[in-house]
Amino acid sequence: xxxxxxxxxxxxxxxxxxxxxxxxxxxxxxxxxxxxxxxxxxxxxxxxxxxxxxxxxxxxxxxxxxxxxxxxxxxxxxxxxxxxxxxxxxxxxxxxxxxxxxxxxxxxxxxxxxxxxxxxxxxxxxxxxxxxxxxxxxxxxxxxxxxxxxxxxxxxxxxxxxxxxxxxxxxxxxxxxxxxxxxxxxxxxxxxxxxxxxxxxxxxxxxxxxxxxxxxxxxxxxxxxxxxxxxxxxxxxxxxxxxxxxxxxxxxxxxxxxxxxxxxxxxxxxxxxxxxxxxxxxxxxxxxxxxxxxxxxxxxxxxxxxxxxxxxxxxxxxxxxxxxxxxxxxxxxxxxx
Ligand code: NAI
Ligand code: MG
Numbered sequence: 351x352x353x354x355x356x357x358x359x360x361x362x363x364x365x366x367x368x369x370x371x372x373x374x375x376x377x378x379x380x381x382x383x384x385x386x387x388x389x390x391x392x393x394x395x396x397x398x399x400x401x402x403x404x405x406x407x408x409x410x411x412x413x414x415x416x417x418x419x420x421x422x423x424x425x426x427x428x429x430x431x432x433x434x435x436x437x438x439x440x441x442x443x444x445x446x447x448x449x450x451x452x453x454x455x456x457x458x459x460x461x462x463x464x465x466x467x468x469x470x471x472x473x474x475x476x477x478x479x480x481x482x483x484x485x486x487x488x489x490x491x492x493x494x495x496x497x498x499x500x501x502x503x504x505x506x507x508x509x510x511x512x513x514x515x516x517x518x519x520x521x522x523x524x525x526x527x528x529x530x531x532x533x534x535x536x537x538x539x540x541x542x543x544x545x546x547x548x549x550x551x552x553x554x555x556x557x558x559x560x561x562x563x564x565x566x567x568x569x570x571x572x573x574x575x576x577x578x579x580x581x582x583x584x585x586x587x588x589x590x591x592x593x594x595x596x597x598x599x600x601x602x603x604x605x606x607x608x609x610x611x612x613x614x615x616x617x618x619x620x621x622x623x624x625x626x627x628x629x630x631x632x633x634x635x636x637x638x639x640x641x642x643x644x645x646x647x648x649x650x651x652x653x654x655x656x657x658x659x660x661x662x663x664x665x666x667x668x669x670x671x672x673x674x675x676x677x678x679x680x681x682x683x684x685x686x687x
Contacts (some may be wrong), residue, residue: 351640352381360418361391362616363626363675368418368627370679374654375449375635377686378647385412389511390420390616400431404591406438415609416638418631419616433472439600441609442468442499443506444581447637448588448598451629451656452669461564461571462505462516463588465581467602469499470531472578495531495577500538506603507575508546519543521554522576522584537579561587589613596627596668599634601641608641610634624674627666631657632682654685 356370359365376382394400400422410417422430435441444467450459472485473494481487504521511519522541523532536554543552555563557580564571564584568591576584589598595614602609612630620626632655639648658664664681665671673681 352383353414354383354385354412355638356405356412356415356421357384357386358389358405358415358417359386359392360389360616361421362419362621364418364420365626366622366633367612367625367626367631368416368681370675371416371544371631371635373637374614374628374632374651374682374686377683378521378639378644378651380639380644380647389417390422401434407606408634409435409439413607414642416631416635417609417611418461419612419614419619421616424651433590435609436467436602439488439602439604439607439609440468441496441604441607441623442466443503443601443603444585445510445601445603445637446585446588446598446613448585448592448667450592451480451597451659452593452665456568459568459588459592459677461568461591462510462514462573463587464510464573464575464582465585465587466499466503466535466575466577467581468578469496471497493528493531493579494576495534497538500535501542504535504539504542504575507573508542508550511550511573512546516550516572518551518553519546520560520571520574521552522557522560522574522580523554523579526556533578539575557584560584564588564591585613593669596628596666597629597633599637600628601634601637603641607639608638610638611643625667626674626675627668628678629659629666629674650686651682654682658682658685 359368385408387408388394389405393402420431444465448461453576471493474491478486479488523536525533525536598613600613611634636648636652658681664673666673
């Protein structure tokens with residue numbers, strides 16, 4: 351059998367890292383029918399919408415997508431394609447695993463961030479208030495938090511922990527100050543934690559303390575679940591702990607559709623030079639294989655990547671090495687076949 355997956359190579363370094371990722375995924379022996387679609391600047395350059403209807407249709411039909419980074423066109427009338435995709439398919443959980451691969455400042459880090467992906471301070475409920483003749487004297491951005499969204503993302507975190515044999519979930523909040531929006535998240539979190547008592551340990555931390563604890567004792571963390579903005583900030587902090595954006599993948603999970611991507615952007619400064627690190631995109635593919643239930647293939651690809659970087663010392667420029675994107679891909683393929 352073969353898996354039907356929408357493939358969006360994307361902009362900038364997207365096509366380069368996607369090419370090597372596809373080679374790596376296929377080297378696991380699994381068969382894929384890639385439906386290649388455009389989005390972002392690549393679509394605009396072809397005279398299409400940044401998020402063409404055909405791309406949406408492809409994802410809707412296949413339910414699984416592997417996406418390269420997209421450059422959001424600067425200028426009026428363009429909304430972020432990434433945000434639009436999350437909204438379109440109600441991709442309510444953003445899952446970002448971060449594991450030490452490249453020995454860096456911290457060793458032994460293995461943290462999964464589950465971030466609420468569609469509401470909170472990203473709800474877009476914003477306005478200015480006029481005072482006197484200043485129409486923008488006051489800016490208001492509201493955090494909308496629903497019990498429904500709290501429940502599904504927190505439950506996802508506990509189910510993820512269960513499925514991946516993890517032992518602890520940390521609920522991160524600011525309920526001491528944001529008594530309603532963050533208070534509701536904590537309240538729902540504590541209630542769900544009770545259902546998993548005895549199986550999954552649960553604690554809760556205020557976000558500022560969490561930010562500090564992550565730097566002081568990152569090995570204490572396992573799965574973290576939090577609201578949109580806190581998740582945005584903390585997941586970049588966690589990426590920094592394991593060596594930066596070149597190594598961090600993300601999954602955007604909805605009830606029906608799942609979309610996997612690298613966390614980094616289109617890196618216009620190095621696009622077309624063949625030096626980009628395809629690791630994050632390959633790790634996004636590992637998450638996709640996991641999602642498809644291909645746990646063995648996911649494990650093999652992940653181990654091939656770790657061995658290539660850590661043991662063989664084959665590294666791209668961003669990790670201090672000299673390997674090109676293609677040479678790195680060659681090394682992964684050789685290890686898998
Ligand atoms: P960026 O992540 O593209 O680049 C930041 C720095 O990291 C650059 O110096 C870049 O060369 C380097 N870098 C990133 N990925 C790398 C890789 N795989 N290998 C080696 N070096 C890498 O962030 P930036 O410059 O802020 O954004 C560029 C564009 O990407 C923007 O249009 C932005 O909107 C878009 N973007 C798209 C995302 C997505 O589609 N998920 C996420 C973040 C940004
Ligand atoms: Mg961010």
